[in-house]
Amino acid sequence: MDAQLKQKIIQGISSGSIIPYLGSGALAGSVSVADGTPIPADSDSLIYAMNNGSAMAPKLMYEFPRAAMNLELKKGRNFITRTLNRIYAETKWTRSPLHQWLATIQPHYIVDINRDTQLQGSYSNRPHTLIVGLARIGGTDYRFKLFSYADGSYTETTPEAVDASLPILFKPMGTPAPEANYVASDADYVDYITELMGGFGIPAFLKEYRIGKQYLFIGLRMTRDTERMVLSDIIYAADKPTTGWALIPEPNDKERRFCKKMGIEIIEADATALFASDAALVDAYPELQVGC
Numbered sequence: 001m002d003a004q005l006k007q008k009i010i011q012g013i014s015s016g017s018i019i020p021y022l023g024s025g026a027l028a029g030s031v032s033v034a035d036g037t038p039i040p041a042d043s044d045s046l047i048y049a050m051n052n053g054s055a056m057a058p059k060l061m062y063e064f065p066r067a068a069m070n071l072e073l074k075k076g077r078n079f080i081t082r083t084l085n086r087i088y089a090e091t092k093w094t095r096s097p098l099h100q101w102l103a104t105i106q107p108h109y110i111v112d113i114n115r116d117t118q119l120q121g122s123y124s125n126r127p128h129t130l131i132v133g134l135a136r137i138g139g140t141d142y143r144f145k146l147f148s149y150a151d152g153s154y155t156e157t158t159p160e161a162v163d164a165s166l167p168i169l170f171k172p173m174g175t176p177a178p179e180a181n182y183v184a185s186d187a188d189y190v191d192y193i194t195e196l197m198g199g200f201g202i203p204a205f206l207k208e209y210r211i212g213k214q215y216l217f218i219g220l221r222m223t224r225d226t227e228r229m230v231l232s233d234i235i236y237a238a239d240k241p242t243t244g245w246a247l248i249p250e251p252n253d254k255e256r257r258f259c260k261k262m263g264i265e266i267i268e269a270d271a272t273a274l275f276a277s278d279a280a281l282v283d284a285y286p287e288l289q290v291g292c
Helices: 003-015 043-050 064-075 077-088 097-105 118-122 186-197 204-209 225-234 253-262 279-284
Strands: 018-022 109-112 128-133 144-150 153-157 168-171 214-218 244-247 264-267
Touching: 003 018, 003 097, 003 214, 018 244, 043 064, 043 077, 064 077, 064 186, 097 118, 118 168, 168 204, 186 225, 253 264
Parallel strands: 018 109, 018 214, 109 168, 128 168, 214 244, 244 264
Antiparallel strands: 128 144, 144 153
């Protein structure tokens, strides 16, 4: 990455004008404390983790939501929740180098489409607002829950009560904490994306805050339609003509076309380009494995 561009991006993240948008590659380098296995994050690793380490039929291996839908139909929706809780709440993982780096900056607003709790851990020393995506629920038009973090614990809150001056952590695909809510299966994504497009997936204070912002997409391959649809709505009203930048090693033609359409400039590098001056973090960062 060009040194001048790197400085611009880091300054933008620090000031809040550039929003980090984290994909599965943001968890590269995070491993089990018990046995050193990598944390399931991308599509294939999640499918293996959900299916007792075994592959599924090729058509189901295409992407995680499809495989999760198949397992939900066979074993029930609670099976998906229990399994994701086992992975992300009951197993201890080391922190990824990228999350270690972001914790030193603590940006005002971050979007994290992973389902783990490392981002929340980075802000455990200060008050913040957590937005958690929801799907297929009754009793509300919204597809999110809001939590206020203070004094070491979360409390559910309302859009009207949110202090917009506090950091905002957006977990659209869910998290196990403070309560388990996930967007995982095809049916979840259909419901969530439909309501997101209708304006019910993002609180009003965030819709206002995001206007004119730019984004840095980290560890996210722009190859899956579901993820691209979620991305398009979450970054709505971004700055133009440059919506932001995407760190994508060896981008394919599909990614190039999508990024050009969205006004996203591709940087052909992985996340180590952000913290290349920190040898300890670089050494802990493996070859990037991303895509969902």
